[in-house]
Amino acid sequence: MSQDQDDIFEPYSDNLELLAEKISDVLGRPVTIEDANHRLVAYSSHEPETDAARLATIVGRRVPDQIIGSLWRDGVMPRLLESEAPIRVAPIQEVGLSGRVATAIRLGSRVVGFIWVLEAERPFSEREMALFAKAAQAARTKMAQWQLQRHKEEEAHRDFFWQLLTGHLSNETLIRDKAQRIGITLPPQFHVVVLQFAAEVKESWQRQALEKCAPLSAYSRIVLHAINKNQLILLFAPITADTKDGVASQLGLLQQNLRTYFSPHFLGLASGCLYSEYGRLEDSYREALLLLEVKQRFPKETGDLVIYSDLGYYRYLPRIWEELQRHGRAGSQLARLRAYDQEHHSELVHTLEVFLAHDSNAKTAAEALHVHANTLNYRLKRIAEIGRIDLTSMEQKVTLYLELKAERFGGSNAL
Incomplete structure (x- = not known):
């Protein structure tokens, strides 16, 4: 081995x-150097003891997602990010990873990359550990410097992402051709996730x-990201064919962690549906934005939702609101109740909304309103008379319930 010198x-x-x-x-062992996103930067010549995980990294120019996931699940990555000194990594046979020693490359407090060295059958001595550091x-x-060189490439990636988000690039063939030209590997499935901040x-x-x-x-990776004012927009790709419930579960945990870490600056996250056609990426983005808007309007009812497909009837509220605005509400059942409330300083509309919300x-509606059951029954009778509403008709009740929700979504001052 070469002489031990500081330089x-x-x-x-x-x-x-x-x-x-060097x-x-x-x-005397194989070496790989990666950036902070596990993209391959450099590697030493092959040796007989090179393992399957290292070969896959060299061929793909990036650490395979399954290996990254295993490193997180086994606690290797958290240790590596926290440790100032090199750490030993135990073998992970299921992904072809043999024993290693690894260290983070730090620029001040920021991790800018990693170096991995196969340990194989020859454990590192203390002197070798010091040399590795x-x-x-x-x-x-x-x-x-390498990161600065990557900056231009990342700008091209962001421009590509925005073209997809805004629908300016929607032809599947053109999308895949451009992705290949600028060095992006498009995963089989994707969904857009938007993180909403207060500033x-x-x-x-x-x-x-x-x-x-x-x-x-361990479950999915971020392919692209962009910022739009108060929002961080992420393109997520499941590592394996995942179910909607699996995606929702992981995003729910992420939302809790972000709320705890950024409180009070983080307002929530939302994901569009999973798609496989990249011409539909704009749809996933718009779904995420609508979910965020609904969560803002109905925090109690929808604040914990993270994926658009769980939104239920709330997804239809924008169209119902547009319909109400287009055709007006004068002379409607709710309009008659509001006119009465305004003239007599009563709360018939609010009473109706609480009654419908409690099925x-x-x-239970009387308890929620903090009134006696007889008081509620009197109000319901007046609601039926003044509004000309049949409170035994499911169709009328559903219509009224959705109109009340749509007006809340639209921010009606009449509520």
């Missing part, structure tokens, strides 16, 4: 390929939010 790796710090070879030469220090500056998204918030999303790497159960 043993510094002469190679300007070229990450040469640095990988680390391999000094430690020096190698990570030598890689810092060049990794920062314009700062760069630090974006970085922290993406870090909070990292544990989901026409007079007992």
